[in-house]
Amino acid sequence: MVDVLVIGSGGAGLSAALAAKEAGASVLVIGKMYPTNSQTSMAQGGMNAALGNVNEDHVSLHIQDTVKSAHGLCDEDMVRQMCADAPQTVEWLERIGVPFSRLDNDKKGIGTVAQRQMGGASAKRACYAQDYTGLKILHTLYDTCLKEGIAFLDEHYLLNLIVPDDTIKGATFLDIRSGEIKQIDAKSVVIATGGYGSIYHGFTTNMYGATGDGVAAVLRAGGAVSDMEFIQFxxxxxxxxxxxxxxxxxxxxxxxxxxxxxxxxxxxxxxxxxxxxxxxxxxxxxxxxxxxxxxxxxxxxxxxxxxxxxxxxxxxxxxxxxxxxxxxxxHYSMGGIDVDYALEVNGIKGCFAAGECSNAKVHGANRLGGNSLLEITTFGRFAGENAFKHAVYASSKPVDGTQRLKDEAEIKTLFAQEDSESFYTYREILGELFYEKVGIVRENGQLNEALEEVIAMQVAQKKMGISDKSRTNNQNLVEFLEFRNTLLLAPAIISAAIARDESRGAHFKVGFETENEAFRKHIVLQWKRETQ
Structure with a gap:
């Protein structure tokens, strides 16, 4: 049984893994792709930190800008923690080798970290590496993980969390290469699986795999999600x-x-x-x-x-x-897995979430540009540290294979299921539907129409299946499982958007064009947990 299981190998997952390893934990990182393919590599512009290298800046201004951009839906204590930790986070990244662009202002030719302006910021605050910032951070984190001897399992797709008695005990995975269903037991888990922007298939900057797999798994396991209606364009x-x-x-x-x-x-x-x-x-x-x-x-x-x-x-x-x-x-999911001050998932003990899949209440209604790379590293490390603390006192008693057997039976059923209708067609329809009716400007009539269409798709899902019946390296199966997750999350997004009769940040609704103090709150969704 591993101390800390990290699900997701992007910037948040790798940061969590390094922090847990530094604390003394045994760590395993599992991802459905290779780390260098993660969404983090697509973050270009920069990472906020109030260093004041280019102009006058202060942590208090960074906090102020973040709170303003969030339109009152952030937790100021969490914002304060993230912004105050930013300079130390940049220093840590520099120390492990991130090649930030520099100002030519040092006689030794070294220079201080360069910073540029981002939208909504009151100062030039974003540290950058040309326009490859996320890529450089990701590669450096991965190199450091390898140096530290952290174990990786790549091409393993998350199926379900194992949560007997409200406490995480591990998770089940599809080994994409072999087709085998595997169970990984763990004392604590960090979910860092990214956002759900690919629900807007064909109308998003996100990769195809940003399908909210971790968010959906938490919802199925009885954990809470919140602010799902807030998607940044x-x-x-x-x-x-x-x-x-x-x-x-x-x-x-x-x-x-x-x-x-x-x-x-x-x-x-x-x-x-x-x-x-x-x-x-x-x-x-x-x-x-x-x-x-x-x-x-x-x-x-x-x-x-x-x-x-x-x-x-x-x-x-x-x-x-x-x-x-x-x-x-x-572009970005502000909502996601609902977590507390320790980044522990509300409803699942010992399970932590960091990065875009996690709603740590720092982005609120509209994420400030440059804060995403900051969040994944700062809160990724914080989640890893807290996961280790939980693991120290967690039981090492093995869990039975009930969830694994359920998942094996379900995958077997999918192979036998007739695919009279192509889910790829519905994936395209869902993406266009969301862009047109759950997009930049929303209206209650269109939102209700979208909800009806999604429910119809869920009914039609019984006629969808996979055409590729091979057990090994079956991408058709993975993409179907991803589509099911987006279809599961779609009603949560639409229902929250319908419930929010106001305009706040990224959520703009026709007929309710101003902010309403009555809606200065989080919309939380949680399913009744099934017995495992």
Whole structure:
């Protein structure tokens, strides 16, 4: 039995694993893909920390900006902890080798960490590594885990948590390569499986695998989820591919313009305001572009080399000389697994959650750009430390194989199930449905229509199955399981959006265009736990 089982091998999971290992725990990290493929690698712009290297800044200002962006739905104690820990987190990342971009202001040629402006920030606060910040952090964390001898099981898909008597005892997994169902016993568990943005399939910056697997597993196991209606739409994704163009492009001085070449919004306002401004232009029939031509090719190649390559590859435009066609798409899940001050899942003892899957109440109604990389490392480490503390006093008595046998029977049923209707078609329909009716601007009539359509899809799910009947390396099976998770979470998102009759941050509702003090609260959903 392992002390700390970490489910998810992105930035939050790796940070948790390192912290637990440093504390003296035996640690196993399990992921459905390889660590370097995680969503963390797609975070480009930077990581907030009030270092004051470029202009005057202070932790209190970082807290103030985060609280303001959250529109009253954050827990200020958690925000204060995250922001106060930020400088130490950057120092730790530097110490283990993250190559942050630097200012050329040191006689020894070393320089201090460079910082750039992000939307909603009152100072240049985001530490960055060109526009590969998340990638550099992820690779460094993974390298450090390997140096520390942390064990990994890659290509293992989370099926269910094992939760007898309200306390976590491990989890079950599908070994994707062999097709075997495995049970991993653990004294404590950290869930770091990422968000659920891929429910907006075809209209999101997220990878296909961001299907809320950990959130769905917690819900099935009797844990609580909260604020599921709050999904952030990033203002600048490439129009045709939905690939993210980082906020750093606007932070470095990029403009947003319509077809007439007019700037129509302050580019450095919070993301929800900028996204709605772009959406409004599109509703009027205007195409919208990001203009960075005035920055010059030399500066673009120095600061935004990845953005340059992505634009050329996917839109066939050269940002140094051409306008970049963009649109807002789903980007980040503010809601997720409901946790307490120790990041322990409400409803499941010994189970902790960190990163985008976790609702630690720091992002509220609208995440501040640059705070996601900060959260995954700061709270990832915090979750790992707390998981170890729980493991010290947890029972090492093995649990029976009831959940594993259930999962084996269910997977066997899926192989036998007729696939008269393709779930891939429904995945496309669900993505478009959510973008159109549970998107940037919402309306109760459309939300109710969306809920009815989702319920119809759940009924139709009985006719869906897998066409690939091979037991090994069956991606068709994995994608079906992922689709089932998104279909499970969809009503929770829509129901919470219907219940919130106001506009607050990323949730904007027609007919209720202002904030209502009566809704300054969290919408929490929890199922009755099945006996395991």
């Amino acid at each position: 990033h203002p600048t994704a490439l129009k045709h591919s939905c690939i993210l163009i980082s906020e750093s492009a606007r932070g470095e001085g990029g403009y947003l313009v319509n077809e007439a070449g007019e700037r129509f919004v302050d580019e450095l306002k919070p993301r929800d305001e900028v996204a709605r401004a772009i959406f409004s232009q599109m509703k009027e029939g205007q195409r919208v572009f990001l203009d960075v031509r005035h920055l010059g090719e030399e500066k673009l190649m120095e600061l935004l080399p990845q953005e340059m390559a992505l634009c050329k590859m996917h839109e066939h435009v050269d940002p140094a000389s051409d306008l970049i066609p963009i649109k807002p798409v789903a």
